Amino acid sequence: xxxxxxxxxxxxxxxxxxxxxxxxxxxxxNPSAPxxxxxKVAMEIDDARQQLKxxxxxxxxxxxxxxxxxxxxxxxxxxxEREGNWEYVFSMGEHPxxxxxxxxxxxxxxxxxxxxxxKSGEANLDELEKYLSPKxxxxxxxxxxxxxxxxxxxxxxxxxxxxxxxxxxxxVDAVQAFKKIEFSVDDLDxxxxxxxxxxxxxxxxxxxxxxxxxxxxxxxxxxxxxEYGIRSGTENVAGIMSMLAAANEIDTxxxxxxxLKLKKAFIDVIQSNSVKVIEGKNPYIVMLLxxxxxxxxxxxMLEDEVIVAKGSACSSKKAGNYVxxxxxxxxxxxxxxxxxxxxxxxxxxxxxxxAKMIKAxxxxxxxxTK
Amino acid sequence: xxxxxxxxxxxFLKGGNRYIFENMLVSNIRKKLxxxxxxxxxxxxxxxxxxxxxxxxxxxxxxKVFGLVSISKAEEIDATVESLxxxxxxxxxxxxxxxxxxKRGDKRFKLDSMxxxxxxxxxxxxxxxxxxxxxxxxxxxxxxxxRQNGKAYVFDGNISCCGGLPLGSAGGGLLLLSGxxxxxxxxxxxxxxxxxxxxxxxxxxxxxxxEAKQKVLTLAKKLCxxxxxxxxxxxxxxxxxxxxxxxxxxxxxxxxMRRIMMRIAETIAKRENLGCIVTGxxxxxxxxxxxxxxxxxxxxxxxxxxxxxxxxxxxxxxxxIAKDIDTxxxxxxxxxxxxxxxxxxxxxxxxxxxKTEAEESRLNVQELIDQAMATEEVIExxx
Numbered sequence: 026x027x028x029x030x031x032x033x034x035x036x037x038x039x040x041x042x043x044x045x046x047x048x049x050x051x052x053x054x055n056p057s058a059p060x061x062x063x064x065k066v067a068m069e070i071d072d073a074r075q076q077l078k079x080x081x082x083x084x085x086x087x088x089x090x091x092x093x094x095x096x097x098x099x100x101x102x103x104x105x106e107r108e109g110n111w112e113y114v115f116s117m118g119e120h121p122x123x124x125x126x127x128x129x130x131x132x133x134x135x136x137x138x139x140x141x142x143x144k145s146g147e148a149n150l151d152e153l154e155k156y157l158s159p160k161x162x163x164x165x166x167x168x169x170x171x172x173x174x175x176x177x178x179x180x181x182x183x184x185x186x187x188x189x190x191x192x193x194x195x196x197v198d199a200v201q202a203f204k205k206i207e208f209s210v211d212d213l214d215x216x217x218x219x220x221x222x223x224x225x226x227x228x229x230x231x232x233x234x235x236x237x238x239x240x241x242x243x244x245x246x247x248x249x250x251x252e253y254g255i256r257s258g259t260e261n262v263a264g265i266m267s268m269l270a271a272a273n274e275i276d277t278x279x280x281x282x283x284x285l286k287l288k289k290a291f292i293d294v295i296q297s298n299s300v301k302v303i304e305g306k307n308p309y310i311v312m313l314l315x316x317x318x319x320x321x322x323x324x325x326m327l328e329d330e331v332i333v334a335k336g337s338a339c340s341s342k343k344a345g346n347y348v349x350x351x352x353x354x355x356x357x358x359x360x361x362x363x364x365x366x367x368x369x370x371x372x373x374x375x376x377x378x379x380a381k382m383i384k385a386x387x388x389x390x391x392x393x394t395k
Numbered sequence: 396x397x398x399x400x401x402x403x404x405x406x407f408l409k410g411g412n413r414y415i416f417e418n419m420l421v422s423n424i425r426k427k428l429x430x431x432x433x434x435x436x437x438x439x440x441x442x443x444x445x446x447x448x449x450x451x452x453x454x455x456x457x458x459k460v461f462g463l464v465s466i467s468k469a470e471e472i473d474a475t476v477e478s479l480x481x482x483x484x485x486x487x488x489x490x491x492x493x494x495x496x497x498k499r500g501d502k503r504f505k506l507d508s509m510x511x512x513x514x515x516x517x518x519x520x521x522x523x524x525x526x527x528x529x530x531x532x533x534x535x536x537x538x539x540x541x542r543q544n545g546k547a548y549v550f551d552g553n554i555s556c557c558g559g560l561p562l563g564s565a566g567g568g569l570l571l572l573s574g575x576x577x578x579x580x581x582x583x584x585x586x587x588x589x590x591x592x593x594x595x596x597x598x599x600x601x602x603x604x605x606e607a608k609q610k611v612l613t614l615a616k617k618l619c620x621x622x623x624x625x626x627x628x629x630x631x632x633x634x635x636x637x638x639x640x641x642x643x644x645x646x647x648x649x650x651x652m653r654r655i656m657m658r659i660a661e662t663i664a665k666r667e668n669l670g671c672i673v674t675g676x677x678x679x680x681x682x683x684x685x686x687x688x689x690x691x692x693x694x695x696x697x698x699x700x701x702x703x704x705x706x707x708x709x710x711x712x713x714x715x716i717a718k719d720i721d722t723x724x725x726x727x728x729x730x731x732x733x734x735x736x737x738x739x740x741x742x743x744x745x746x747x748x749x750k751t752e753a754e755e756s757r758l759n760v761q762e763l764i765d766q767a768m769a770t771e772e773v774i775e776x777x778x
Contacts, residue, residue: 319602321604393640394637
């Protein structure tokens with residue numbers, strides 16, 4: 026079985042799993058407790074914070090550990106919300122954990138604006154100024170899409186936002202970018218950034234939010250005051266340490282080059298007149314729009330040999346795929362959507378084999394249903 | 396002593412074989428109450444449960460036994476004037492209006508109904524001077540039921556049950572269970588008339604999802620609150636649909652599909668000794684549920700009756716029952732079922748038998764049925 030759904034989740038690395046076990050059993054102590062064993066764990070978590078901050082390329086700011094990216098994104102948005110006539114801006118390509126939060130704010134009567142997407146999947150920054158004003162409080166735009174290989178020019182976005190919006194906080198969902206494409210938060214000039222452990226061979230149930238200025242972020246839960254009082258709750262020690270172990274193993278630049286080759290090899294095989302290949306600067310994800318078939322059926326026909334996704338796993342329970350539709354593709358085209366996402370531990374031979382199988386099953390399905 | 400008085404439904408219409416229905420009902424009650432401690436007693440025209448714990452659970456389960464019309468939470472007293480007088484003497488300082496209703500199942504009791512009601516009313520009034528008698532719209536009703544077992548039961552009201560006939564008393568039937576709103580309701584309604592159910596589900600994996608099949612099993616589980624267990628026969632319909640799609644005119648897709656489903660249903664029903672087929676069809680609801688469509692689909696069923704208890708119901712009426720029996724929320728989960736795969740744009744609304752048969756003759760129907768039957772998976776769902 027060849028697993029090409031790495032954007033949904035990845036397999037934990039051996040080292041991450043070993044670390045997880047260690048902190049779930051031998052070093053299981055509650056970091057807030059007053060004895061030396063617990064203090065040692067607390068120090069290790071603080072060290073993990075510093076290491077992660079360094080990996081993100083941040084000189085200032087802090088890391089707040091969360092239960093994953095959904096919580097990190099919610100904390101970023103709801104924690105930045107303020108009373109008054111402020112405006113909030115989101116890209117139309119955001120993950121449901123951002124999009125649904127934005128829609129909920131809209132229902133509550135907040136001024137919410139959406140930046141449209143280009144057909145290639147990136148947020149259309151040519152139109153960004155239209156949605157900005159001195160009243161803009163919050164701008165959220167993902168770095169790498171979870172649907173396509175699109176990578177947004179966050180540096181350009183932040184330069185425009187900084188010019189027009191003196192009070193704006195910029196948030197970036199970097200779940201599909203962290204440890205896959207190189208970036209630094211200082212270079213991007215942003216305030217908040219979300220990551221998720223299980224997307225880079227770490228554990229599920231653990232993520233983090235980078236916060237440049239924690240004084241500007243409100244807590245959204247109340248409790249024992251952990252994570253600077255912004256995110257109370259006993260730290261997921263095993264998750265945090267294991268996520269760090271997974272991140273430390275990855276050589277982003279080297280993997281990027283390798284996955285770029287995987288992507289090219291894959292596309293060479295899959296390319297045909299009956300499939301629209303949507304690719305972008307992030308080589309880890311390729312979106313395929315197959316003609317005349319149902320993508321979900323194709324996913325299930327392949328499941329014993331190749332695992333691929335229909336759109337995004339987080340939204341597969343809902344009909345359609347709003348990001349592809351926001352990019353300007355028709356319902357019929359979106360129906361045939363299959364997402365392929367690679368992992369750096371895969372070989373060219375594997376992805377070529379997978380591409381051939383996908384192609385063969387597609388033709389079979391097409392014949393059976395035409 | 397606390398007791399639950401159980402009233403049986405239509406069984407009184409039965410003549411010489413009434414005891415068979417009663418025994419079946421008692422056995423069904425015992426099955427339903429498995430795991431609870433209680434004592435069940437049969438007394439002329441009633442069943443009585445006493446010596447029980449966990450009253451709420453007991454009542455909840457009894458309300459789901461087909462064949463019961465109502466139950467009452469009662470106080471069980473020796474059926475003597477003295478015991479009753481002593482019992483009613485305990486009510487003190489009540490306010491408002493009241494009446495006493497007496498029913499004598501045991502005509503040997505020394506006072507007649509009116510006399511006893513009057514006597515008990517007097518005792519109540521003695522101890523509650525602010526209480527007044529109101530025979531038409533009283534705030535409090537004391538009901539007294541005197542049975543032949545030498546006991547009297549005092550209660551104030553009835554809890555409605557499902558009615559119908561004891562499960563299994565009508566034999567067994569095969570329910571076509573799609574995952575929609577109507578078929579579980581059809582199953583419930585027929586089970587209520589005493590039909591023990593097995594279910595038949597067609598899925599079209601990989602066109603339909605595993606969730607769609609799971610949804611049907613969840614619906615079967617929900618029905619088990621009433622029918623205790625359901626054997627679900629799951630059949631892959633994929634090859635049949637592909638063959639129809641490849642060989643027949645698109646507008647006949649659904650008609651031919653349903654004819655093949657009916658043939659498979661009859662084959663399974665006969666094999667499992669089930670005496671009928673049950674569907675959730677409602678006249679005119681969709682193209683395949685017109686009179687003409689049903690004529691054409693029923694035509695392939697050789698011997699068995701096809702029962703369609705929802706046939707004359709509006710969707711709203713069906714939904715109300717679906718909500719009452721707690722299947723609605725599951726039925727509306729958005730997973731594609733096999734009928735929506737290969738759905739033609741313009742299905743034929745009034746198919747003609749000859750034309751349908753001509754379309755169908757392009758298929759090797761028996762071979763397709765055999766292939767589909769070979770995929771059968773039987774899943775026993777229990778409460």
